[in-house]
Amino acid sequence: MVTWAVGNFSEQFGSFAMDASPQLALLKDYSRLEIRIPQNEEERENLRQAIVWICGQSEAENFGICADDQASAENALGQYLRALGYGEAHRKADLCEIAMEPGKAIEGPVYLKCNSQSLRFYLDSYDGNYRGVLISCQTEEDTLAGTYGYFPLDLFAI
Numbered sequence: 001m002v003t004w005a006v007g008n009f010s011e012q013f014g015s016f017a018m019d020a021s022p023q024l025a026l027l028k029d030y031s032r033l034e035i036r037i038p039q040n041e042e043e044r045e046n047l048r049q050a051i052v053w054i055c056g057q058s059e060a061e062n063f064g065i066c067a068d069d070q071a072s073a074e075n076a077l078g079q080y081l082r083a084l085g086y087g088e089a090h091r092k093a094d095l096c097e098i099a100m101e102p103g104k105a106i107e108g109p110v111y112l113k114c115n116s117q118s119l120r121f122y123l124d125s126y127d128g129n130y131r132g133v134l135i136s137c138q139t140e141e142d143t144l145a146g147t148y149g150y151f152p153l154d155l156f157a158i
Contacts (some may be wrong), residue, residue, distance in 0.1 A: 023049075023054060024054075024143070024144070026046060026050045027050050027051070027054055027148045030047065030149060030150070031148045031149055035130065035132065035150050037152065038152065038155075044155060047151065047155065048083070048155060048156065051083075051135065051148075051151065051155075052083065052084060054135075054137055054144060054148065055084050055135065055137065057137070057139060058137035058138055058139040058144065058145070059138050059140075060115070060117035060138045061084075061116045061136060061137055061138070062113065062114070062115050062116070062135070062136040063080060063081075063112075063113065063116070063133060063134070063135055063136075064111065064112075064113050064133070064134040064135075064136070065077055065111070065112040065134075065153070066109070066110075066111055066126050066128060066130050066131050066132060066134075066150070067109065067110055067112070067126075068108075068131065069108065069110065070105055070110050070123065072153060073110050073111075073112040073123070073153075074112065075153075076133055077112055077114055079154070079155075079156040079157055079158075080133060080135075080155075081114070081116075083156035086116065106123060106125055108125065109127070109128075110123055110124065110126050111124050111128075117138075130150055131150070131153065132149060132150030132151055133149050133150060133151045133152070133153060134147055134148070134149040134151075135147070135148050135149055135151070136148075
């Protein structure tokens with residue numbers, strides 16, 4: 001059974017006192033100009049665990065999602081928020097209401113940004129080639145603060 005909730009992760013893997021170097025090394029390996037894609041389920045699970053761990057150590061996160069369309073971006077954000085313990089309040093239907101004016105949609109590739117502290121969302125057209133999720137972790141711990149990714153849009157899909 002895979003558990004992604006931050007609280008369960010702490011019970012399973014310990015607190016910040018644990019050796020963080022394997023998790024940081026994995027996250028940094030996925031945080032480069034050439035996008036790395038997990039090649040099998042074990043790599044996907046290790047990456048999920050590292051993301052849950054780093055987000056559990058930060059005070060807040062900013063999520064930046066580059067996707068082929070608005071629905072894909074909203075789905076990915078909802079999956080990441082749920083996996084990181086942000087709860088049912090961030091269902092896909094809620095994201096559209098928060099991010100967009102009623103009745104307005106963006107056609108084509110989009111960039112969706114979410115601030116976990118303010119729970120504000122921003123959606124705009126995106127001209128770039130990257131697709132995936134960036135996570136920027138805010139923490140006073142210098143070795144952990146930073147931006148990680150691009151991670152797969154469907155990494156936390158159930």
